[in-house]
Amino acid sequence: MTKRSFLKKFLIFSSGLLSLAFAWGMGRFASFGFAASRRRELPKEALSRVEEGSPLHVAGAGVWLVRTKGDGAITVLDEKCPHLGCKPIWNATRRLFECPCHGSEFDVEGSVKKGPATKRMSELYLEEADASTFIVSDRPSSRK
Numbered sequence: 532m533t534k535r536s537f538l539k540k541f542l543i544f545s546s547g548l549l550s551l552a553f554a555w556g557m558g559r560f561a562s563f564g565f566a567a568s569r570r571r572e573l574p575k576e577a578l579s580r581v582e583e584g585s586p587l588h589v590a591g592a593g594v595w596l597v598r599t600k601g602d603g604a605i606t607v608l609d610e611k612c613p614h615l616g617c618k619p620i621w622n623a624t625r626r627l628f629e630c631p632c633h634g635s636e637f638d639v640e641g642s643v644k645k646g647p648a649t650k651r652m653s654e655l656y657l658e659e660a661d662a663s664t665f666i667v668s669d670r671p672s673s674r675k
Contacts, residue, residue: 571667573607573657581605584639586621586628592667594655595621595628597639607655607667608641614648628652 573592581587581598588595588610595608610618617632627644628637636645641652657665 572660573665573667575663575665578605584626585623586639588621594667595652597641599640606640607657609653609655609669611653612648613650613652614646619652 571592571594573589573594577587577589577592577596581596583598583603586595586597586608590610593610595610597606597608598604599606612619612630612632612635614630614633614635617630619628619630619635619637621627622629626639628639628641630636630648633647634645635643635648637648637652638644641654643649643651653669655667655669656671658668660666
């Protein structure tokens with residue numbers, strides 16, 4: 532095998548790998564929004580575990596539960612960063628949600644404290660499914 536034929540085969544192989552990696556990345560990006568369409572359920576007992584000012588992460592439902600000071604109401608925040616969809620984590624010392632991907636920071640109520648995110652964390656709504664479960668949705672329930 533000559534040096535020229537080796538380089539030719541190497542370039543063809545490398546181009547193929549690069550094309551596959553690009554196609555995989557584009558497929559992941561294109562299907563990114565479909566994950567939100569899954570049915571998310573939240574056990575009612577989770578609401579009783581929320582402490583005032585200390586968010587509770589419910590990974591199975593993909594949400595953060597926050598009990599606000601004063602009235603004690605519970606706010607449901609989507610676990611995804613509005614910038615590119617990474618999952619911010621709660622830093623109890625700094626009392627902020629911190630996005631590990633690009634450094635966005637949000638206060639306990641989901642408002643932006645530091646970018647690159649420009650929108651607050653999405654607020655979600657609970658709809659009673661049965662005696663022990665809520666369904667998480669992005670719209671308030673139309674049932675009365």
